[in-house]
Amino acid sequence: MTEIIDTDAGAARITWHEAKKARLVLAVGHGAGGGIEARDLRALAQTLPAHGVTVALVEQPWRVAGKKLAPAPRTLDVGWRGVWPALAEPGLPVISGGRSAGARVACRTATELGAHAVLALSFPLHPPGKPEKSRAGELLGAGVPTLVVQGGNDPFGKPEEFPEGAYELVEVPHGDHGFAVPKRAEITEEQAVRLITAGVLAWAASLE
Template identity: 50%
Template sequence: MPEPRIDVQEVLTAHGPARAHLHVPARARRGLLVLGHGAGGGVDAPDLLAVAAVATELGMTTALVEQPYRTAGRRGTPRAPTLDAAWTEVLAHLVAGHGGHLPLVTGGRSAGARVACRTAGATGADAVLCLAFPVQPPGRPDRPSRLPELDGAVVPVLVVQGDRDPYGLPPSAPGRTVAVVPGDHSLRRGLGELPATVRPWLEALLSR
């Protein structure tokens, strides 16, 4: 089978240039998957790359998006409104370039999953894929739970969570599937289970 092509696009936003790493399948495109990175990580996270490989095998173009603060070399994470605004602009650009009629799945790992949940309505996502959703900061019971962000994604959601994730385990809910794999917040120990977890969920979305 021909290998997918990887293109890198710079996308200008009001908060600076973002960067989209596009994994383009060799066969006809069946959908668009857009994933964001964690707060302190990048698009080379092993779980993001594993999901990108599954999606491209299914014929989905997959974009791994670097937020503007990361492309500028900064480590400090901006506030949620800035992240959400830049993400929404990148999504609009990618959807326009790949045909709005294709199924659109957004998501990411950790902080990237939070952004995708908060913006699911604004971006027109058909579903959201969350890797290691950070429900509650470890050791900080005084901090508010992020569960309302997950609840606010009013589209089908798949959460893949490590069984020892210090950020907690979100509950299943109508329209939300929570798949538990071995490991902590990095999901490294559960990488071997990611393809079998994500593939049937994506296949079901594409066959609707």
């Protein structure tokens, strides 16, 4: 099911993948360079509903409007706030999630919106080649249980670059920012995707 939600940043779109007996809603936003067709988002939407987790894939207003460039972070936050009432409407705990820029949005707004937890896929810890421009404060300030899923070769921040903090981290070996792995890697892309979904499922099952 797809629904259009009017926000102060424009019309956003939610694509629902509903669980028959849901205990959680996982709302996931996309990154600044792509949409909800990303391999990790698709895999979560295909896998989690069978395990009691309804997945809501959220398209920010700029994507719905057909624009190619994401707006400023504060505008992304406005769009996310605007869809939150629809995400919370089923009356279930909502995990606020996203990939890349969407992960930053989820972290920045989690406490304010009353998120149950945060899922950060490919969190952009810093711009490529600029580790001094750290965004660790956003991640560490989420204020709720947080899972980071990070590629081992992500130019926006490798797992070993992440600071210590109150969050869990699942590494996708050899994965880049989109979780693609080289053909010479010891895991295939299919195995990488299964690693992501299994990690998210195990973490979601551990949430109170």
